[in-house]
Amino acid sequence: MAQRTPQERRLLDKAAQYLPGGNLGNLAFSDDLSFLVREGRGSHVWDVSGNEYVDWIMGSGPMLLGHAHPAVTEAVIKAVEQGSTFFATNEKAVLLAEELVKAVPCAEQVRFTTSGTDACFQAMRAARAYRGREKILKFEGGYHGTSDYAQMSVTPSAREEFPRSEANNAGIPQAIQDLMLIAPFNDLETTTAIIEAHHDELAGVIVEPLQRVLAPQPGFLKGLQEVTSLYGIALIFDEVVTSFRLAYGGAQEFYDVVPDMCSVGKIMGGGYPLAALLGAEEFMSVYDQSAVDTDSFVSQVGTLNGNPVACAAGLASLAELRKEGAYDRLREVGGRLRQALVDICNQHDVPVQMCGEDAIFDIFFIDRRVLNYRDTLLADSGMMARFNTGLLERGILKGGQKYYPSIVHTDEDLDKTIQAFEEVIPGLKN
Ligand SMILES: Cc1ncc(COP(=O)(O)O)c(C=O)c1O
Structure with a gap:
């Protein structure tokens, strides 16, 4: 168990006093x-008492290049010296918009925001x-941020x-x-029936192409694309997590299904407050003054939208x-960790299902397939x-739901994490 210095204890007391629940609402x-x-x-974080952790949260996704990557830090320092924000359209935002359009298949135009x-x-x-x-229409268990609309049936009781x-x-x-209409992820038949019954009132279908850690079943995304396009309904991929993670062009490149619009965030902001809506020009034209x-x-006005420091x-x-x-390195890191998790669970007869892809994944302790939220x-x-x-007590930091591998996790990080798996997993059934 990590030791806490008096200084960190004092700060934790202040957190309890000044922050509801003593935290930022996140982890x-x-x-x-x-x-x-x-x-x-890099791939490590330190607490105020100086305890070191191998980090598999990585800022909840943005830090694919690791914390304080030298090239990103240098670009930020240069940008800060040129001024923090202007409200007027800035050079770096235009250059980043160009890069996003080059990278993401559905993108012809870009609207920046400061959050996913x-x-x-x-x-x-x-x-x-x-x-x-x-x-x-959204999917049960899908997360699209905290707006009233997005907060429907995320973790329904x-x-x-x-x-x-x-x-x-x-x-x-x-x-x-x-x-808001709710459908079951990975169930094309039920989803299609809902869309067919409500097509004349449906404007859009929003989906995480890889929902939390659940990969789409073959044909699911393609089927969604076909039925939405048949009824003139906009298909929106929420790629806040998957963009620049599953592949440079995101889930739409990885799974080879191109939506009408997508939201991106996290990695494209390099750890700074930046996200964006991308889409075909016909959709994006609704923003044209x-x-x-x-x-x-x-x-769509926002003081910090397309902030030049974040764009840098x-x-x-x-x-x-x-x-x-x-x-290649990202997938190698994730692939090794996934294999070790499954192997060690199998060795100890712990029921396990591995979900997701090498670039983002987690396990569920269950002996049947997990395809949707109810599973x-x-x-x-x-x-x-x-x-x-058990992992945290051994200096391995992960969130409740996901492993976020990065390209800077080292072989030593993997060895240390796998050693922790070996120590914790055998005792889990007790
Ligand atoms: C798939 C998805 N969409 C949207 C969001 C919301 O992004 P933000 O936290 O930047 O508001 C998140 C955040 O984790 C997410 O995972």
Whole structure:
């Protein structure tokens, strides 16, 4: 168990006093495991007491190049010296928009936001504006940020009949519930039936092409593309996590299905507050101020949208990712870790299902296939909590739900993590 210095204890007390729940609303540990991050470099982070962790959270995805990557840091310092924000369109945002369009198959134009939440929210609004219809279909268990619309049926408690939605938390107007239709991920038949029944009121379908850690079944994304295109419904891929991770061109390149629009974030901002909505020009034209007097115009103003410092970080990050071998190393790191997890569970008769892809994955403790949110509920969540705690106690940091490999995790990091698996897994069934 990591030791805490008096200084970190004092800071933890202040966190408890000044932050609701003592945290930022993101990752939270029980009191005895709580710590405050002081710094990160490469694939490691240190807490205020100086304890070192191998980091498999990596900022919840953005830090594919590792913490404080020298090229990104240098680009940021240069950009900061040229001024932090202008509101007027800036040079770096234009250059990053050009790179995003080159990289992402569905992209012809770009609207920057400062969070993935906002990019997904804008995608849904743009779909409504373009189609002149009000409803959006999302998938049960899918996460698209914290807007009222996105917060429908993310982790529903009850088993509503599809397509009824359930608000995930308090403070969401009842009316929103009627505007969101819910379908089961990886179930093309049920989803198609819902779309067919509601096509004249559906503006868009939003989907994480790899939902949380659940990979799409062969034909699922292609089928969605066909049925949405048949009824003139916008298909939106939420690629906040998958863009520049599954491949340079994201899930749409990796799975070879191109949506009408997509949200991107995390990696493309290099660890700074940046995200974007990308899409075909016909959809993105709803943002064009020259159409201000039309019924389809969408105003999208944001003080920090396309912030030049964040765009500089994004440009530097993408330049690194275009280097030969970047994605090979990412997949090698993830592939080794996945194989070790499954092998060690099998050796100890611990029921396990590996989900996801080498670039993003996790296991479920269950002996049957996990294809959608309802399947995940059948897995042993207590075992998972004990597993993650056991890893943390051994200096291995991961979130509740995902491993985020990076291109800077070393073979020593892998060895240390696999050693922790060897120590924790045998005791999990007790
Ligand atoms: C798939 C997906 N969409 C949207 C978001 C929201 O992005 P942000 O946290 O930048 O608002 C996230 C965040 O983790 C995400 O995983």
